[in-house]
Amino acid sequence: MTLSQAKAVFIWGTVSSAVILLALTYNSLSQIPQRTHEDRLDAQVASGKWVWQKHNCNDCHTILGIGGYYAPDLTKVMSYRDAGWMKRFLKDPEKVWPADRKMPNLHLTDQEITELTAFLGWVNGIDTNNWPPKPVAAAAATASEKPGEAVFKAQGCSACHTINGVGGKVGPDLTKVGGRRTKEWIEEQLKNPKSHNPDSIMPSYAKLPEKDREALVDYLSGLK
Amino acid sequence: MKYESQKIAYNYFVVATLLFGLQVIFGLITGAKYVWDFDPLLNILPFNTARAIHINLLVVWLLFGFMGGTYYIVPEEAKTEIYSPKLAQLQLWLFAAIGVTAIIGYIAGWSWGMPFLEQPTVLKIGIVVVALIFLFNVFMTMIKTKEWTVIQGVLLGGLVMLALLFLFGIFFMKNLTTQYYYWWWVIHLWVEGAWELITGSIMAFILLKLTGVDRELVEKWLYIEVGLVLFTGMAGTGHHYYWIGTPKYWLWVGAVFSALEPLPILFMVIDTLRDVKERKVEIENKLVLYWAVGGVVMHFFGAGVWGFAHTLPQINQWTHGTQITASHGHFAFFGAYVMLNLTMIYFALPQIKGVKVFNQGLGFKAFWTMNFFMIIMVLGLAVAGVIQTYFQRVLGMDYLTTQGFMRLWFAVFWVSAWGFAAGALMYIIDFFTMGRIQKSPAG
Numbered sequence A: 001m002t003l004s005q006a007k008a009v010f011i012w013g014t015v016s017s018a019v020i021l022l023a024l025t026y027n028s029l030s031q032i033p034q035r036t037h038e039d040r041l042d043a044q045v046a047s048g049k050w051v052w053q054k055h056n057c058n059d060c061h062t063i064l065g066i067g068g069y070y071a072p073d074l075t076k077v078m079s080y081r082d083a084g085w086m087k088r089f090l091k092d093p094e095k096v097w098p099a100d101r102k103m104p105n106l107h108l109t110d111q112e113i114t115e116l117t118a119f120l121g122w123v124n125g126i127d128t129n130n131w132p133p134k135p136v137a138a139a140a141a142t143a144s145e146k147p148g149e150a151v152f153k154a155q156g157c158s159a160c161h162t163i164n165g166v167g168g169k170v171g172p173d174l175t176k177v178g179g180r181r182t183k184e185w186i187e188e189q190l191k192n193p194k195s196h197n198p199d200s201i202m203p204s205y206a207k208l209p210e211k212d213r214e215a216l217v218d219y220l221s222g223l224k
Numbered sequence B: 001m002k003y004e005s006q007k008i009a010y011n012y013f014v015v016a017t018l019l020f021g022l023q024v025i026f027g028l029i030t031g032a033k034y035v036w037d038f039d040p041l042l043n044i045l046p047f048n049t050a051r052a053i054h055i056n057l058l059v060v061w062l063l064f065g066f067m068g069g070t071y072y073i074v075p076e077e078a079k080t081e082i083y084s085p086k087l088a089q090l091q092l093w094l095f096a097a098i099g100v101t102a103i104i105g106y107i108a109g110w111s112w113g114m115p116f117l118e119q120p121t122v123l124k125i126g127i128v129v130v131a132l133i134f135l136f137n138v139f140m141t142m143i144k145t146k147e148w149t150v151i152q153g154v155l156l157g158g159l160v161m162l163a164l165l166f167l168f169g170i171f172f173m174k175n176l177t178t179q180y181y182y183w184w185w186v187i188h189l190w191v192e193g194a195w196e197l198i199t200g201s202i203m204a205f206i207l208l209k210l211t212g213v214d215r216e217l218v219e220k221w222l223y224i225e226v227g228l229v230l231f232t233g234m235a236g237t238g239h240h241y242y243w244i245g246t247p248k249y250w251l252w253v254g255a256v257f258s259a260l261e262p263l264p265i266l267f268m269v270i271d272t273l274r275d276v277k278e279r280k281v282e283i284e285n286k287l288v289l290y291w292a293v294g295g296v297v298m299h300f301f302g303a304g305v306w307g308f309a310h311t312l313p314q315i316n317q318w319t320h321g322t323q324i325t326a327s328h329g330h331f332a333f334f335g336a337y338v339m340l341n342l343t344m345i346y347f348a349l350p351q352i353k354g355v356k357v358f359n360q361g362l363g364f365k366a367f368w369t370m371n372f373f374m375i376i377m378v379l380g381l382a383v384a385g386v387i388q389t390y391f392q393r394v395l396g397m398d399y400l401t402t403q404g405f406m407r408l409w410f411a412v413f414w415v416s417a418w419g420f421a422a423g424a425l426m427y428i429i430d431f432f433t434m435g436r437i438q439k440s441p442a443g
């Protein structure tokens, strides 16, 4: 091969790939608004994105799978947490989720927290081609998931409680809680933990919708 | 060394070397937080701040190295002195000042908050000014004699591409998907595009000087290598557009093009080995030869093999955003760009310092120590990543519980990182003492 032929390889290789990238970029930009439902991207979401950047959350957490690997990916966090939990957590992470690996209290204002929650809610709706994938083992299990189990996840009870070996150790293991506590007792524990232990650090779930609390109590009292 | 102004490179190499040491220290701090959950620095230097400083120092010292390398190479290629040594000096101080401000800013909580691009916008504008001064100076030097060589052309092309792409990382976009779309134009198109051009050109220069093979042969291969780098790498950006809200066709485009990315890297290995085999002059500086050959081989494994391993969407959907990525990130950056910079420095430093023969013992020790421990480090992270992928993604175990199962391998990573740090220290000592301690020639 001569030098000028090599140069031709360089020029044509570069030009053809650049054309592909630019053409697909043009097309992608036209599809992103629908795929990310930009109509729901309001001023609050945009401010939330800036709060997210300002506090550099992304160097601990991945989002869309990109960033630091030190803390849970937050792309779909609003699929299993509700806004109430999120606001309590961001106000004081340590209190709501006393895990061994800690998220610092970033002293966010109430407004910042509301904006962040809106931002995470919007991100949750991005069409990510089904990423993260459904776990192979759990795909079979979710079909049989009880409604109460979903509430247990959304409320982050496993931050303090273990069920079947998964979860935190701040509160008692709940794998067999239905064997030692009655339905009424569990319901009371949720509404007012201080009624059983005046120094309890477990947050009260009195504000949980009636339906969710019932599902949760049914689920827990069934664990024997 | 033929031109007085090539000496400018020295100051750049000094800063690069010091920042390399600092980068490793911040790596050790960041890594400790994986080994022990309890973090005494939680409110002073939390993980995110330590990580930002670690990866910023990495990119910045490599850029200092590239700039120094450019100031060393261009006079020899263009057959003239640097257009303005004063500007080069100004550029160095400006860049260093911006770097220091950025680090202090991070600790004080001043951040733009996109990984690798955490620099607040004013500082980014400062960086653009630095790049403009640099490109102006380089261009004015080249145009003085109009001795256009392919090596120069590719080098300048890589530097211009590097600077232009940075612009895509400056603007705030409301849509996170769009923001990350262009973020990858900086991150991916740098390491798998612009930086590869710079690397190809610097390697071509060093091989030419070291082995005395025909320029025509070296430049022919250079064209083909960088042509293939850009052909596979530009459309290959698609391997980052699988899951971020971008259309489905990227699964195909990204997979096909990025799967070919190891090819030009393999060519670089073959090219280097052939030049060495067919050398026309005896290679006196054996240490440079080791860094050069070791570098292309580690470049191939870290970027080519480790990159290929998770580039297909069928695999990437499970491994995306796990410690597998961290393993590849360390391996590729070390093999490709740390080793290239150290090759350049070991090539240029004796000539700048005017030492004909120097004791290469410490340099060889640094070479083997860094390489050995880096391999253990990335294997440790790879095992942690496999555990994470399987437990968390395949079995559905929650994030923090899975981290507990990975701790042993974080410990393997972190302990070997101390070994790596020892190797880095040997290099730093060697850098500053070379020529000062005159001993009998070795090797």
Ligand code: HEM
Binding pocket: A067, A068, A069, A070, B023, B024, B026, B027, B028, B029, B030, B031, B032, B034, B051, B054, B055, B058, B325, B326, B327, B329, B330, B331, B333, B334, B335, B338, B414, B417, B418, B420, B421
């Ligand atoms: C020797 C001591 C080192 C230690 C203990 C260390 C540790 C770490 C840690 C803990 C992270 C954060 C990963 C995460 O987010 O979970 C990181 C990121 C990173 N480090 Fe290091 N590092 C060291 C040296 C290096 C060197 C020499 C390089 C360059 C070759 C390097 C390149 C990187 C890169 C590119 C990232 C970002 C990775 C990614 O985004 O996937 N590190 N390092």
Ligand code: HEM
Binding pocket: A065, A066, A067, B115, B187, B191, B192, B239, B240, B258, B259, B261, B262, B303, B304, B306, B307, B308, B309, B310, B311, B312, B316, B319, B320, B321, B322, B325, B328, B329, B330, B332, B333, B336, B337
């Ligand atoms: C010298 C060249 C290279 C360097 C320095 C490098 C470095 C990196 C870094 C630092 C990341 C993590 C970015 C982040 O999310 O923070 C990354 C991701 C990635 N790299 Fe490379 N890389 C190189 C070449 C390659 C090549 C040649 C391939 C494919 C053949 C490849 C495939 C990938 C893939 C698939 C990811 C995404 C990982 C994920 O999904 O989390 N890389 N690379």
Ligand SMILES: [Fe+2]
Binding pocket: B188, B192, B236, B237, B239, B240
């Ligand atoms: Fe890439």
